[in-house]
Amino acid sequence: MFQTALSAACLVALTSTGVQAAGPTSLGQFGDWNAATYAKGDLARCFIMSKPSSEEPSNLRHGEVFFFVQTGDKASNTESSFQTGYDFARDSVVTVTIGDDSFRMLTEGSNAWLERLEREPALLAAMRAGSTMTLEARSLRGNVTTYQFSLAGVTAASRMLARCNTDATQS
Numbered sequence: 001m002f003q004t005a006l007s008a009a010c011l012v013a014l015t016s017t018g019v020q021a022a023g024p025t026s027l028g029q030f031g032d033w034n035a036a037t038y039a040k041g042d043l044a045r046c047f048i049m050s051k052p053s054s055e056e057p058s059n060l061r062h063g064e065v066f067f068f069v070q071t072g073d074k075a076s077n078t079e080s081s082f083q084t085g086y087d088f089a090r091d092s093v094v095t096v097t098i099g100d101d102s103f104r105m106l107t108e109g110s111n112a113w114l115e116r117l118e119r120e121p122a123l124l125a126a127m128r129a130g131s132t133m134t135l136e137a138r139s140l141r142g143n144v145t146t147y148q149f150s151l152a153g154v155t156a157a158s159r160m161l162a163r164c165n166t167d168a169t170q171s
Contacts, residue, residue: 027160031153035160046071046164048157052135052147060143062086063110067135067149069124071164078120078161080105082112087140094137096123098130098151105135112137128155 027035027046032053037046047070055062063085072079082094088107093115096103103123105112114120127133133149 027164028157029153030156030160032150033153033157035157037164044164046161048154048161050149050154053132053150054146054148056146057143060145062145062147065147067133069127069158069161071161072120078124079117080114080120080123082135082137084110084137084139084145086110088112089138089140089142092138094135097134097136098123098126098132101126101130107137124158127151128158 024036024038024047027037029035030048033048033050035046035048037044039045047068049066049068052065052067055065064083065085066083068081068083069078070081071077082096082105087110088094092107094105094107094112096105101122103119103126104115106115114123128151130151133151135147135149137145137147139145
């Protein structure tokens with residue numbers, strides 16, 4: 001299941017950005033989070049991803065839903081994204097809640113990215129410190145949707161991001 005979900009998610013994520021890449025290579029599964037690497041031009045990129053443990057309302061079809069954190073252009077950067085199987089309402093935001101921390105993601109089509117890029121380190125730190133992450137969104141049809149992600153394994157999986165960044169800067 002992991003390889004299928006990983007391949008499907010990567011294919012969608014990479015083709016939506018126009019990137020030509022080989023299929024992802026698994027770096028392992030850590031609790032509810034998977035880590036993988038793929039080639040982007042001459043650079044190796046790593047990412048971690050998870051599927052939600054719950055989707056509400058349960059009577060709606062949500063399609064394939066994933067949360068990603070991938071290595072950025074610089075060794076110290078990460079980029080978070082959220083992908084659903086439906087389009088978000090135009091000009092809407094996704095609210096990410098982890099404990100007392102809250103983050104906003106801007107939407108376009110079926111994807112969302114952190115509104116303030118300087119908050120990427122804070123989001124990853126909150127994910128590592130938390131036990132669950134809740135995302136609330138609004139679909140193009142006006143449905144309010146809520147996703148809960150387990151953060152079990154995110155710390156171990158995110159260590160793979162650092163390893164990938166270290167490997168990339170040393171090559």
